[in-house]
Amino acid sequence: MYIEEKVLREEITGTLVQQSNGMFLLARLHMDALARKRTPGQVQQTLQNLPTQLKEIYDSAMERIATTNEDDRKFAMNLLLWLAFSA
Numbered sequence: 001m002y003i004e005e006k007v008l009r010e011e012i013t014g015t016l017v018q019q020s021n022g023m024f025l026l027a028r029l030h031m032d033a034l035a036r037k038r039t040p041g042q043v044q045q046t047l048q049n050l051p052t053q054l055k056e057i058y059d060s061a062m063e064r065i066a067t068t069n070e071d072d073r074k075f076a077m078n079l080l081l082w083l084a085f086s087a
Contacts, residue, residue, distance in 0.1 A: 008040050015047045029057045032064075 012034065020027035030050055037043045051057045065076045 004040065008043060011047060012043065015050065019050050019052065026054065026057065029061060033060065 016027050016030050019030060033050070034043055034046055037046055051060060065073055068076070
């Protein structure tokens with residue numbers, strides 16, 4: 001592993017632990033956002049701009065759903081409807 005990769009991994013881990021405040025779902029949503037980045041620079045920029053409020057994170061997830069292909073968007077929206085009405 002290159003030194004730069006190790007440093008980036010440590011930065012990701014440290015930032016996620018700090019930003020998630022012990023909430024697994026929050027850490028998972030942050031990881032999902034990072035997983036779509038293609039360069040170390042994009043990852044670092046995303047780390048610096050991670051949302052801190054749960055509402056911002058859910059809004060970001062809804063944006064991702066809205067910009068995906070039609071089949072995935074329909075599936076996600078149906079899943080969310082089922083979850084909402086199951087309560």
